[in-house]
Amino acid sequence: MSDVIAVEGVSKRFGADAAVEQASFEVTQGEFFALLGPSGCGKTTLLRMLAGFETPDAGRIIIGGKDMTGVPPNRRPVNMVFQSYALFPHMTVAENVAYGLRAGGMNAKDATRHATEALALVRLEGMEKRRPDMLSGGQKQRVALARALVKRPKVLLLDEPLSALDAKLRETMRLELVRLQESVGISFVFVTHDQDEALSMAGRIAVMEKGRIRQIANPRGLYETPNCRFVADFIGKANFFGGTVTHQGSGIAVVNCPDLGLLTGRMERSVSGAVTLMVRPERIRLSAAPLTDDGTNLQGRVTHIAYYGDESRIVIDLGTGRTVTASIANDGESGARWRVDSEVFLSWRPDDALILTE
Amino acid sequence: MGAGMIVRRTHAARPLEYGRRPWMLAIFAANFLFLYFPIVMLVAFSFNNSRRNVLWEGFTLRNYGLAYDNAALHEAFLNSMIVASGSTLVSTILGSALGMALARFRFPGRAAYESWLHLPIVIPEVCMGIALLAFFALLDLPLGLMTITASHIAFSIPFVAVVVRARMQGFDPALEEASRDLGASDWLTMRRVVLPFAMPGIVTGALFAFTLSIDDFVITFFTSGPGSTTLPLKIYSMVRFSVPPEMNAAATVLIAITVALVLGGIAIQSRLDREARR
Numbered sequence: 001m002s003d004v005i006a007v008e009g010v011s012k013r014f015g016a017d018a019a020v021e022q023a024s025f026e027v028t029q030g031e032f033f034a035l036l037g038p039s040g041c042g043k044t045t046l047l048r049m050l051a052g053f054e055t056p057d058a059g060r061i062i063i064g065g066k067d068m069t070g071v072p073p074n075r076r077p078v079n080m081v082f083q084s085y086a087l088f089p090h091m092t093v094a095e096n097v098a099y100g101l102r103a104g105g106m107n108a109k110d111a112t113r114h115a116t117e118a119l120a121l122v123r124l125e126g127m128e129k130r131r132p133d134m135l136s137g138g139q140k141q142r143v144a145l146a147r148a149l150v151k152r153p154k155v156l157l158l159d160e161p162l163s164a165l166d167a168k169l170r171e172t173m174r175l176e177l178v179r180l181q182e183s184v185g186i187s188f189v190f191v192t193h194d195q196d197e198a199l200s201m202a203g204r205i206a207v208m209e210k211g212r213i214r215q216i217a218n219p220r221g222l223y224e225t226p227n228c229r230f231v232a233d234f235i236g237k238a239n240f241f242g243g244t245v246t247h248q249g250s251g252i253a254v255v256n257c258p259d260l261g262l263l264t265g266r267m268e269r270s271v272s273g274a275v276t277l278m279v280r281p282e283r284i285r286l287s288a289a290p291l292t293d294d295g296t297n298l299q300g301r302v303t304h305i306a307y308y309g310d311e312s313r314i315v316i317d318l319g320t321g322r323t324v325t326a327s328i329a330n331d332g333e334s335g336a337r338w339r340v341d342s343e344v345f346l347s348w349r350p351d352d353a354l355i356l357t358e
Numbered sequence: 359m360g361a362g363m364i365v366r367r368t369h370a371a372r373p374l375e376y377g378r379r380p381w382m383l384a385i386f387a388a389n390f391l392f393l394y395f396p397i398v399m400l401v402a403f404s405f406n407n408s409r410r411n412v413l414w415e416g417f418t419l420r421n422y423g424l425a426y427d428n429a430a431l432h433e434a435f436l437n438s439m440i441v442a443s444g445s446t447l448v449s450t451i452l453g454s455a456l457g458m459a460l461a462r463f464r465f466p467g468r469a470a471y472e473s474w475l476h477l478p479i480v481i482p483e484v485c486m487g488i489a490l491l492a493f494f495a496l497l498d499l500p501l502g503l504m505t506i507t508a509s510h511i512a513f514s515i516p517f518v519a520v521v522v523r524a525r526m527q528g529f530d531p532a533l534e535e536a537s538r539d540l541g542a543s544d545w546l547t548m549r550r551v552v553l554p555f556a557m558p559g560i561v562t563g564a565l566f567a568f569t570l571s572i573d574d575f576v577i578t579f580f581t582s583g584p585g586s587t588t589l590p591l592k593i594y595s596m597v598r599f600s601v602p603p604e605m606n607a608a609a610t611v612l613i614a615i616t617v618a619l620v621l622g623g624i625a626i627q628s629r630l631d632r633e634a635r636r
């Protein structure tokens with residue numbers, strides 16, 4: 001069995017509010033798994049249940065094939081990297097890292113040797129004698145990582161470990177964390193509310209909303225085939241059109257949108273009734289004259305252009321009080337083509353839009 | 359346009375700028391003199407080479423020798439030390455546990471409990487003395503070092519608890535979780551993580567308890583029995599009619615101990631503040 005963690009229908013309430021509801025997922029050996037969701041959706045609570053700091057009201061957590069019900073945090077084969085790092089202020093860096101080994105009964109000499117190795121792994125050689133208050137944020141972060149990794153846990157739990165770092169360092173640490181995870185081969189469960197972080201680092205991502213897991217997929221799957229409007233909206237940008245299905249066949253459905261007419265999109269499974277059609281901004285093609293192919297063709301007027309350097313987002317008024325956002329790459333040609341108030345034709349191929357039923 | 363826009367190099371003395379009002383400085387000086395003159399005199403005359411305490415006759419350490427040779431004074435000093443050590447030990451342990459519990463746990467009625475805890479700090483000492491005396495009488499306990507120590511423990515606990523609680527307010531609960539997460543038992547977490555953090559508060563609390571105990575008069579007066587005279591009680595009984603110079607010496611020793619302990623406490627406190635600011 002290669003699942004190191006199995007979460008089975010776990011729920012947790014605080015008073016009347018459900019912080020986590022019926023969460024189920026598995027994490028496999030050596031996987032980088034992310035829990036992603038907006039603030040307050042229950043990510044930390046779920047992670048703390050894995051660590052043993054909170055007790056589920058319902059469901060089971062199985063780690064390394066063993067039911068963890070009733071097992072206290074100090075006897076679980078997982079370790080946690082805290083958001084505030086939680087380094088022991090009165091101990092040196094080396095003592096911090098050796099702490100878990102000493103608590104586990106290892107003798108001082110071996111513990112120090114392992115601690116030194118772990119510090120080398122996170123590239124902190126020569127910092128052994130320092131105290132945490134003499135370290136930068138990034139260095140503290142690495143000590144916290146070394147301190148948890150030196151215990152060789154089955155799973156490493158990380159609660160927004162990068163959120164306390166400045167933007168530039170955050171980028172570097174992303175790469176470094178992925179490198180570290182690959183080199184130690186330990187499964188990571190990584191909590192974040194930053195979709196870029198999750199998309200760029202994780203192998204699989206569970207997207208949470210109000211205590212529920214809405215979808216579990218790899219980054220491409222989440223972005224290209226979200227299973228509901230919440231996920232489509234949370235991951236990246238999206239345009240939504242509500243309507244009713246009029247025809248369907250061979251993976252394509254036609255949706256009648258009251259103010260725009262017939263729109264086409266791809267469907268994951270057979271659909272009917274009221275649906276939402278979703279198009280990503282970069283899948284919308286803009287042109288000065290109508291394109292004559294089998295896709296959806298609409299017409300509008302540019303109301304706003306936002307320049308982002310690598311791309312520009314163009315807001316188009318479709319004349320029915322509805323606006324659509326398209327994005328174009330600033331590659332030197334298309335970038336400068338549109339002006340505010342330009343008349344523009346927009347279109348997408350059926351494969352570039354997705355029909356959502358929730 | 360607001361008055362704040364006008365930049366002036368000098369301004370009128372604000373209400374709390376004592377230094378800029380001469381009459382305030384005068385009050386300051388008078389206060390200082392009033393507070394410390396008797397103490398300075400006391401210390402100075404402990405070195406006075408004269409049997410009568412009014413004229414300076416020259417420097418001597420003889421009074422210290424006399425005080426040291428005074429068996430009753432000696433015994434009183436020992437009693438004070440026994441009471442202070444015992445009550446400091448017990449009140450530090452109980453007060454620290456209480457302070458930690460208050461900082462850490464939420465339990466029903468915590469706010470009420472905290473207010474009750476502060477009561478011995480504000481209640482008049484006479485009342486507390488009478489209450490304790492009545493209590494010991496009720497239990498039929500013979501008055502002596504035991505009852506004095508118990509009383510000192512009772513009034514020291516709140517002080518220790520308040521100091522330790524203040525220290526633990528700055529404790530990040532994640533540290534405790536991190537320790538547990540790394541495989542440490544509750545006991546090991548307590549010893550290796552929580553106690554080292556609390557220690558400066560505990561030491562300050564202990565110093566506090568010791569100084570409170572060693573110079574306590576009122577409560578000790580009510581709860582002492584035959585043969586359990588402490589230093590402050592002894593000094594008082596010896597100076598009721600005249601002040602023999604060895605009393606000055608004994609009192610100076612008491613002052614020195616108290617000041618040393620308080621300075622120690624302040625040193626720890628300021629090191630903590632520096633740490634906290636980093």
Ligand SMILES: Nc1ncnc2c1ncn2[C@@H]1O[C@H](COP(=O)(O)OP(=O)(O)OP(=O)(O)O)[C@@H](O)[C@H]1O
Nearest residue numbers: 014017018019038039040041042043044045046193
């Ligand atoms: N100890 C607690 N007592 C009461 N309510 C709690 C407790 N911990 C969390 N909650 C509530 O449970 C819900 C989920 O909290 P949680 O901390 O898991 O969210 P999160 O997804 O980690 O959010 P964030 O991104 O802001 O860290 C929130 O509504 C929160 O207020």
Ligand SMILES: [Mg+2]
Nearest residue numbers: 043044045159
């Ligand atoms: Mg959180």
